[in-house]
Amino acid sequence: MRRRMQEAALELFLEKGYDGTTAAEIAARAGVTERTFFRHFPDKREVLFDEAELHARLGDAIERAPAELGPLRVVLWAFEATVTLFEENRPLAGPAQSVIAQTPALQERQLTKSAAVTRTVAGALLGRGVDPTVAALTASTGMAIAGHALGAWFEDESVPLADQFRRAFFTVENMPACSRRPTR
Numbered sequence: 802m803r804r805r806m807q808e809a810a811l812e813l814f815l816e817k818g819y820d821g822t823t824a825a826e827i828a829a830r831a832g833v834t835e836r837t838f839f840r841h842f843p844d845k846r847e848v849l850f851d852e853a854e855l856h857a858r859l860g861d862a863i864e865r866a867p868a869e870l871g872p873l874r875v876v877l878w879a880f881e882a883t884v885t886l887f888e889e890n891r892p893l894a895g896p897a898q899s900v901i902a903q904t905p906a907l908q909e910r911q912l913t914k915s916a917a918v919t920r921t922v923a924g925a926l927l928g929r930g931v932d933p934t935v936a937a938l939t940a941s942t943g944m945a946i947a948g949h950a951l952g953a954w955f956e957d958e959s960v961p962l963a964d965q966f967r968r969a970f971f972t973v974e975n976m977p978a979c980s981r982r983p984t985r
Contacts, residue, residue, distance in 0.1 A: 802833065803841050803851070805831045805832070805833075806833065806841060806842070806848060807849075807893055808831075809827050810830075810849070811893060811897060811900065813827055813830060815900065819845075819904045819906075819907060820904070822845065823845070824838050824844070824845050825838075827845060846906075846907060846910050849907065849910075850914045852917075855883060855886060856918060856921045858879075858883050859918065859922055859925065860921055860925045861882075862878060862879035862882035862883070863875055863879045863928070864928065866878040866929075872929075873942065873973075874970075875939075876926075876939055876940070876946075876947075876970075877966060877970040879922070879943075880943070880950075880970075881963055881966055884961075887962055891958075894955075898955070915944060915948075918944060919940045920940070922940035922944065923936045923937050923939075923940035924936075926940060942973065947966065947969070949969050950965040950966045950968070950969040951965070953965050953968075
């Protein structure tokens with residue numbers, strides 16, 4: 802039912818725009834009552850930001866990661882564990898990104914949600930005994946790397962998402978200590 806409401810919302814957002822669509826219209830298109838809609842989503846924005854399972858999977862994967870992995874490798878391990886979630890949601894994520902890109906209020910919401918996922922990652926790293934500063938920096942870096950990998954995957958789905966994650970993480974891990982622009 803949640804998926805049906807998400808699909809209905811995206812159809813309407815793409816047809817009428819985000820601001821031109823009401824929760825009642827989403828419910829009607831999905832074949833549910835408005836009350837049912839609000840039992841699943843506190844508002845129409847949340848239809849686009851359903852990341853509760855992402856938080857749970859990342860936290861669980863970080864907890865289960867092999868003890869010998871360093872913090873950045875733990876975050877890679879965790880994002881690799883979420884690949885199926887992203888693959889399952891790809892049909893909704895592409896259109897959702899289009900709607901978000903056209904709506905400043907949704908862009909702000911996306912930043913808030915991304916910050917919440919970053920906090921989940923940092924908290925899970927802290928739970929592994931990682932130094933607080935290292936946990937915060939690793940979580941922020943990991944989110945930036947994952948965002949890059951997801952963007953690359955949306956541009957070219959011929960490269961599997963797990964490979965995109967690995968490529969992006971390994972690129973950061975192997976950056977030269979000092980990169981300089983050529984002088985004139």
